[in-house]
Amino acid sequence: MPGPRVRPTRLSSAVAAHRPRFAALAVLAVVLGGLVGPIPAPGPVRAAPSAVTIQQPNGPGRVTISQTRDLVYQSIELSWSGFTPTGAGEGPGILASQPLVFAQCRGAQPDREDCLIRNRIGELIPGQPTITIYPFVDADGKVREPEEIGLGNEVAGYTNALGTGRATMEIRPLAELSDLGCTRAVDAAGAEVPACSLVIIPITEVVGGLGSGTGQDALFEEQWVNRMVVPLFFAPTPRVCDLSTPDITIQGAPTLQRAMESWQPALCTRADRLDVGYVQSGEPLARTTLANEGNAIAALTVRPFDPPDGPAVAHAPLSVSAVGLGFVIDDQVTKEQIRDLTITPRLIAKLITESYGPTPDNVGNPGSFTEDPEFRALNPTIDFNRLGQLNPVLVSGRTDQVFELTRWVAADPAARAFLAGQPDEFGTQVNRRYAAPTPYTLPVDRLEFRGEDIRR
Numbered sequence: 001m002p003g004p005r006v007r008p009t010r011l012s013s014a015v016a017a018h019r020p021r022f023a024a025l026a027v028l029a030v031v032l033g034g035l036v037g038p039i040p041a042p043g044p045v046r047a048a049p050s051a052v053t054i055q056q057p058n059g060p061g062r063v064t065i066s067q068t069r070d071l072v073y074q075s076i077e078l079s080w081s082g083f084t085p086t087g088a089g090e091g092p093g094i095l096a097s098q099p100l101v102f103a104q105c106r107g108a109q110p111d112r113e114d115c116l117i118r119n120r121i122g123e124l125i126p127g128q129p130t131i132t133i134y135p136f137v138d139a140d141g142k143v144r145e146p147e148e149i150g151l152g153n154e155v156a157g158y159t160n161a162l163g164t165g166r167a168t169m170e171i172r173p174l175a176e177l178s179d180l181g182c183t184r185a186v187d188a189a190g191a192e193v194p195a196c197s198l199v200i201i202p203i204t205e206v207v208g209g210l211g212s213g214t215g216q217d218a219l220f221e222e223q224w225v226n227r228m229v230v231p232l233f234f235a236p237t238p239r240v241c242d243l244s245t246p247d248i249t250i251q252g253a254p255t256l257q258r259a260m261e262s263w264q265p266a267l268c269t270r271a272d273r274l275d276v277g278y279v280q281s282g283e284p285l286a287r288t289t290l291a292n293e294g295n296a297i298a299a300l301t302v303r304p305f306d307p308p309d310g311p312a313v314a315h316a317p318l319s320v321s322a323v324g325l326g327f328v329i330d331d332q333v334t335k336e337q338i339r340d341l342t343i344t345p346r347l348i349a350k351l352i353t354e355s356y357g358p359t360p361d362n363v364g365n366p367g368s369f370t371e372d373p374e375f376r377a378l379n380p381t382i383d384f385n386r387l388g389q390l391n392p393v394l395v396s397g398r399t400d401q402v403f404e405l406t407r408w409v410a411a412d413p414a415a416r417a418f419l420a421g422q423p424d425e426f427g428t429q430v431n432r433r434y435a436a437p438t439p440y441t442l443p444v445d446r447l448e449f450r451g452e453d454i455r456r
Contacts, residue, residue: 054228056082056202063100063200069233072258073176078102078157079166083202086158086165086335101201102169103154106139106180108194108231112224113137115199116153116180139181153177158335168328168337169198173234184234194231201227236265246277251286252300253399282398284445302400323404325392332386342378345412349419351392352406353434354451361431361451373426394447403445410442 050069055062059082066077080100087097105115116136136144157167174183182196201223241264250260260278267274279296281289286299291307299305305313325348329338347369350356356368366372368389376384384390395402409415414424419440423429433450434440440448 050233052230054200054230056226056228058226059083059202061202063228065198065230068198068230070235071171071173071232072235072262073171073173075168075170077166078155078169079164080157080159081162081164083159083163083165084204085161085163097203098159099203100157100159100165101154101203102157102167103199103201104169104171104177104180104182104232105197105199106182106195108197109229110197110199116177136179138179144179153180160334160336166336171232173237175237182232182234183239184236192233194233196232196234198230198232199227200230235262236269237261238264238268240265241268241275243275243277246275248274248298249277249279249296250298250300251279251281251289251296253283253286253401254280254397255399255401256300282445283400284398303403323401323408325405327392329387329390331382333383338382341382343375344378345409345415346418346424347372347375347378348405348409349412349415350428350430352394352409352447353419353431353440354449355428355431355434356391357451359451361433365428365431372428374424374428396447398446400445402447403443406447407443 050067051064052068053062053064061080061082063078063080066079067074083100084098086099101117103115103117107114113136138144153170153172155167155169157165159165172180172182174181180196185193185195187193203223204226238261243264252260257278257280260276264276264278267276279286283299283301283303286296287301287305287307289296290299290305290313291310293310304315307313325343327338327341329341330336331338350372351369355362356366356372358367368391369375370384370387370390418424418430419434419442421430421435421439429435430440431451
């Protein structure tokens with residue numbers, strides 16, 4: 001019988017601090033992320049107040065961008081309608097025709113040289129020499145050679161037979177992509193101006209393949225002339241603060257770094273300026289530092305903290321948040337992002353005990369997470385044969401998020417039975433290095449890896 005969809009454990013996030021020395025600062029959210037792995041399906045996309053819909057100048061197409069202001073290092077949702085359906089490519093190296101290309105570019109009215117698009121024809125069409133067309137010019141005015149650029153920041157969107165489509169794009173500010181230099185900018189009067197833009201190019205004639213090919217095609221004049229431009233406005237960053245000598249220092253998990261980066265500018269730019277430093281560490285280490293009266297006066301933590309010795313500690317609850325597992329998988333048939341996966345705690349138990357892979361410890365077990373019969377039975381509409389062998393990425397280090405995740409696993413009878421040595425209905429057994437006489441006892445705040453490294 002298929003297992004239940006994931007219900008992430010609800011956590012009470014809090015700040016722990018020495019009582020006389022701290023006032024609560026803001027709200028935090030805790031997310032444990034992975035590259036490819038199970039997650040509950042996201043709810044309907046809710047447009048931010050800065051969502052923008054743009055009309056194709058010479059056609060019926062419309063594109064909606066979920067957020068265009070207060071951007072940080074994040075993903076945005078792109079949706080469109082009224083465009084020509086994307087067709088399959090014909091011949092080697094030509095994977096699709098008439099996609100939409102979305103590119104992050106520098107400036108309010110960017111030219112082709114301002115867009116960080118991969119542009120090496122030799123990588124796209126077999127037999128063609130590697131040449132540069134419209135070389136990228138970085139934020140410092142330097143012309144960059146193709147081999148210096150690496151990956152560009154563009155995505156190819158596929159349009160279905162109804163003329164609609166949907167994609168997710170990662171937006172990268174200055175700290176993550178210095179070549180573009182996208183950051184908050186103001187004019188002489190102090191009004192906010194766009195430092196970068198999202199450029200949308202409908203491809204009418206395709207030359208190359210998905211990603212690289214469509215990116216190259218977007219730079220040709222006959223494609224570029226049909227572009228649509230949407231200004232992007234970025235949130236302030238901690239660069240506006242003086243963090244070399246902060247007024248106070250807080251310590252907590254790396255997963256909270258993004259939240260801190262949104263609080264720091266707000267605190268250091270107000271009338272009663274407060275420069276807040278943040279030291280990334282796991283919550284257990286943050287609590288230890290606080291107990292020993294180290295440099296940090298407060299710890300951002302999920303689990304409560306009540307040291308037996310030392311000064312009294314005050315707890316200030318800040319938010320209700322959840323542990324999650326993220327995935328990014330494209331359907332190899334429709335080319336659209338898969339947005340719904342079903343998992344069970346037992347699947348996570350298999351993952352954290354390294355019960356996949358061709359090792360002597362896993363004889364008879366599936367070779368990967370996506371080859372597990374249990375996982376496939378729970379997700380019958382997805383063709384995982386086209387994806388190959390995929391295993392989720394696990395977070396290392398001691399964190400409260402790992403503790404809550406493994407506490408959720410330990411609460412499930414089927415997961416507990418698997419960890420105790422009972423095979424699932426498909427015959428998959430726990431990795432013998434995690435079995436008796438030294439079984440894996442959960443919950444833990446740090447994942448333990450006992451298996452053989454199959455990369456050797």
